[in-house]
Amino acid sequence: MKIDAVRGRVGSIVEEVSRAVVGKDAVLRQVAAVLLAGGHVLFEDNPGLAKTLIARSFARVLGIDFRRIQFTPDLLPSDITGSHVFDRDRGTFTLVPGPVFANIVLADEVNRATPKTQSALLEAMQELQVSVAGETRALPRPFAVLATQNPIEYEGTFPLPEAQLDRFMVRLSVGYPSSEDEAEILRRRAGRTDEEVELRAVSSASELVGMRQAVEGVVVDEELMAYIVEIVARTRTHPNVYVGASPRGSLALLKLARAWAAAEGRDFVIPDDVKRFAVVALAHRLVLRPEFWGRQTTTQSVVQSILDTTTVPKVS
Helix, strand or coil: CCCCHEEEEEEEHHHHCCCCCCCCCCHHHHHHHHHHHHCCEEEECCCCCCCHHHHHHHHHHCCCCEEEEEEECCCCHHHHHHEEEECCCEEEEEEEEECCCCCCEEEEEEEHHCCHHCCCCHHHHHEEEEEECCCCCCCCCCCEEEEEEECCCCCCCCCCCHHHHHHCCEEECCCCHHHHHHHHHHHHHHHHCCCCCCCCCCCCHHHHHHHHHHCCCECCCCHHHHHHHHHHHHHCCCCEEEEEHHHHHHHHHHHHHHHHHHHHHCCCCHHHHHHHHHHHHHHHEEEEHHHCCCCCHHHHHHHHHHHHHCCCCCCH
């Protein structure tokens, strides 16, 4: 697929999803970029802000298989990956695939499940495969996990460990709608007879794979790669940070910058592409020093301060 075609297709996808999700085009384009880059999304925001709706709408518009898993404390790893069931006719055990065998998997309220259950997603997110009782099966392509968690409810939850947070390419916040957008949400609901918005599929699994292949052809200047490396390296030496971003963070920033460039119709990356995703791609990978817990210092502000003080390369 040509870069110009990627731009047009991304525009159509975001336009169709925005029929269900009002006033959040910037977030929708970020999610589209993550899907182009082959990554996973963690939505962290208050309840009722369309996190689940975004995941379901993208699956419908992309025309790909979708599964939703409601994470609860009693959820078991086999409820995600599947399990072996005895087949009387054949006299053998066969693997019954779990809901993780889909193109887009919504892990709703992922921090409500126990760490053992959360870890069932690790192999799927990193290796794109699932191992059950010694049998390994590849997941369908494309594959992406869109997880949600609420930042205000901690009772009965199990915070995601750093190793699992690192598997998410970005952590996004949807945010409350403006008064005008909220009024538009009400007008649209009053104007239809069904709760759900009927969305049409404007793409397919094979087309998304083709768009991902086109992204691989986007050129990144050596100076821009050095710029990414410097930003990530400074997270490791920042005085407020105990654990900085790993090379996985550098790779995420590179992939996202290329995906955004392709979505904009460019076959080359510019510094603004890197800056656009630095905070959402790196902040969740940092661990602040204990003396800064509970203060106004956040990992987001740390990454932003690094961006503000890092020399931006001039790329011709």
